[in-house]
Amino acid sequence: MAEFVNVVALGGLDEIGLNSTVFETQNDMILVDAGLMFPEEDMLGVDIVIPDFSYIYENKDKLRALILTHAHEDHVGAIPYLLQNINVPIYGTKLTLGLVKAKLKEFKITNVQFVEIEPSRKFQIGDFELEPIRTTHSIVDGVGFAITTDVGVIIHTGDFKIDQTPVDGKPFDMLKFSEYGSKGVKLLLSDSTNATVKGFTGSEKEIKRGFLDIFSSAKGRILVVTFASNIHRIQQVVNTAIETNRKVCITGKSMVQNATIARQLGYLSIPDNVLVCEDEIAKFSDKELIIVTTGSQGEPMSGLSRIALGEHKNIKIKPTDTVVISAKAIPGNERAILKVINTLSRKGAKVFYEGNSNVHVSGHASQEELKLMINMVRPQYFMPIHGEYMMRRQHASIAEELGIPSRNIFTIDNGDVLTLTKDNAKMEQKIRTGRVFVDGKGVGDVEDVVIRDRIKLSTDGFVVVIVTVSNTTGELLSDPEIITKGLLYEEKSQKLLHEATMMVKNLINQSGVDLKTDAYEIKKKIRKAMNKFLHKKLMRNPMVLPIIMEI
Amino acid sequence: MAEFVNVVALGGLDEIGLNSTVFETQNDMILVDAGLMFPEEDMLGVDIVIPDFSYIYENKDKLRALILTHAHEDHVGAIPYLLQNINVPIYGTKLTLGLVKAKLKEFKITNVQFVEIEPSRKFQIGDFELEPIRTTHSIVDGVGFAITTDVGVIIHTGDFKIDQTPVDGKPFDMLKFSEYGSKGVKLLLSDSTNATVKGFTGSEKEIKRGFLDIFSSAKGRILVVTFASNIHRIQQVVNTAIETNRKVCITGKSMVQNATIARQLGYLSIPDNVLVCEDEIAKFSDKELIIVTTGSQGEPMSGLSRIALGEHKNIKIKPTDTVVISAKAIPGNERAILKVINTLSRKGAKVFYEGNSNVHVSGHASQEELKLMINMVRPQYFMPIHGEYMMRRQHASIAEELGIPSRNIFTIDNGDVLTLTKDNAKMEQKIRTGRVFVDGKGVGDVEDVVIRDRIKLSTDGFVVVIVTVSNTTGELLSDPEIITKGLLYEEKSQKLLHEATMMVKNLINQSGVDLKTDAYEIKKKIRKAMNKFLHKKLMRNPMVLPIIMEI
Incomplete structure (x- = not known):
């Protein structure tokens, strides 16, 4: 019998990334997601950033499970580091587990217990009953969770948008969210990433039109660049390729790995006669080819950058090439992307990107969808998660507009413990949280003083x-x-x-x-x-x- | 009698910034603009970047004048460094010269000859007859030039958009551009900054509606942040302040300096009873106040950053404040701006910016305006200027669409010499150009090897x-x-x-x-x-x- 439920974010409340939220009673603890963050530009020399998991380590005897919403790096990227200090069963949908298993293999981490979950199939972990609810997002097989406890129901949306025409035909489960809403929800934790964006985020399927326009008028080869995890996007490239009589070559380590796993698990459908190996592309005319690779953020070692600079073994840019950068610039990467576009342009390639065409839609809910979520769930208490402060504050204003009293809205920080009891919710305690820098082999041996030294050295x-x-x-x-x-x-x-x-x-x-x-x-x-x-x-x-x- | 005219850019063809273009005959040379560039993120520790002016120094006996299109830093910011090595008369409109004079005073540069010019009043410099043509842009008193030579007429647009309802009521001179077009123009050099942007850039006056919405519903003080050079924007703040019964306090060194010069020269109209000194703001209620300052790019030492961090002497953020960031993020500054917005939000301020409201329009022509310019001028040869390669290439495609043969379009690089004669135009020679880094007192003593060292030091x-x-x-x-x-x-x-x-x-x-x-x-x-x-x-x-x- 749980007397209370504590909800506390180890990350994700002051950044895009580091998403990781603890739910605990006096008996049991579960952790939802363990994400990384890519370093901000003043974190010089840092490879990645992970949450400080001290609180988890201190409570490892209570920790029952790591539950995953979806397989994006900002939700699963810190798992290899977490598992270096504890062992815990990992729950996730089929594709999510597939991608995580591949990652753990790279880190040579074995002996992990995986539990496959499915939307709408409830499972019990200690004091928590969890029901995964299907959502839609820029990666396939994402879910939110309804967490039923003795003090009430908590809904965690995960990352989501309400895609009304999803590429895989599996719709966002509005009924389930509404059903919980009608029965009474104590607390809603909802994705704030796009809380400052007006309107309704477009469906992933809208990209299809943009692709079709570009693919059918391209006179030579087409290169499509996107995130390796965006299986839906790859599926749409494949579909449009088939319509325009082209073959698809998938290249780049992470792109090949993700596509292979997604194909094996049935999430990506590419007929064998459409798929072409990188070694075989010389056999086809340019007009027959679409190459899919990574590098949408201008990363120096990515497929696109190496192709642009002429450093790729098999693929060199030709003046007849068309390049489609099907992704959004993550703030801070704009200049790097511009540089790659300039290099491609100088070699004669036509470049389509966010700035001049419709080749990307966001995976996160805009304001009207956030309102729908709140209206479906009608929670007593509301906690905006996933986002920098300004985004969460905007999300809080939206909740207020919809009638949730401001005293019931918790725009709190990482480490602030929200304690739910049968009668109320309050924020009194704080636990230790923070950001741990990973640099090469070192985890946590680069701290603020080292970064300050690097900043000084970088200037003069x-x-x-x-x-x-x-x-x-x-x-x-x-x-x-x-x-x-x-x-x-x-x-x-x-x-x-x-x-x-x-x-x-x-x-x-x-x-x-x-x-x-x-x-x-x-x-x-x-x-x-x-x-x-x-x-x-x-x-x-x-x-x-x-x-x-x-x- | 000029046998030829050479046109060569010292900068501005591979970047936003460094705008500086040489026009020379066998007898005379003029330089149009001498702009700086703000360092890109891998130019560690560099304060500003200026063009390599070697070619000017080598030809100082032929150099007759520095001609200015407008007073933005990317067109005039390198003048103090240029003048450290040569003396040359400077031609510009009244406000342009006013702002340049203030800058030279800071650098303690005296003994400069200034020549004030006016739209539509021709003047002769050696082999060149110049006629300034009024344009519209995000700074007042900008002009393009028609340069009449023995080999034909060259039009240099400067930075422009076609604002049909300019704040000062002084319209873009379509007649003049068209008249030159009807008589025959040899070469058009046109601004490519927004060549990838579809449609027609909005009028500066459109901002007014955005301001009025925000100002009239704000419950407390309003802070408006913009570029110090954007006199029209400041004028619109003042106009809206008067309509909403508020006083205006202008603060920050560059903002006060520019506003003072613009007021003295008649370009900015603020009734004395509307203007309030920073020391006096305590006398007014929050509801009566608008504060105008700089810092729209998140610069750490700017007015806005110091106010956000609580380091400003007289102005502290209150939860009832409304902050309006009326500017576009320059690529690379997005994260710095987000940080400031987060800090302001945490202190309770409502923040309006590009991402969530209509508080900014660009100062550069979009595709439809670029087409209008080409159609008015109908040049024989076309050279897209001001922009990175991809922007200039897009501009070239637009010109081709309008019927200019691709062999007559010169998408050339900094240092490439375009030689015009009565009969043709060709690009054969190349002069030395480059980027010179200014770091503290040093001009050019930080070169690539030092930057590479700084990058290495910054990483590990x-x-x-x-x-x-x-x-x-x-x-x-x-x-x-x-x-x-x-x-x-x-x-x-x-x-x-x-x-x-x-x-x-x-x-x-x-x-x-x-x-x-x-x-x-x-x-x-x-x-x-x-x-x-x-x-x-x-x-x-x-x-x-x-x-x-x-x-």
């Missing part, structure tokens, strides 16, 4: 001042040596560095400080003098590192 | 390995010293650095290299071994700098 480089001192007499053993990188062009630095060396030498000689005993003091003096010198000469502030070597 | 930091050697015996004088910054968190690095030190020591002892004579060799070995060690341990690639100190 560094200056190392080496002073050698006799450990017997405390005297200078040679002139100070000054090494600098990233500060200014070496050929233009000789005179300046000579001046700086003399300045440091004079400073030491005149300071009267005992170099042997007062290394700290002289270092401070050198740092200060060097900063002043460089600011005056160059108006730059490199990192200055004085080193006293006692010999 | 650096490791300095110091080896001290006796200059008599060639023996090691102490254990190697390893210093690292930006690589990993110091508390987690002790063990690793100890291992690395031992590794280097063993390497030296076992290498058999004479440290005194073969410093280069041992440095190479240390660098290689350290790279391998760090890649294996951390999968990171910091900059490794071995230093041999002979004592």
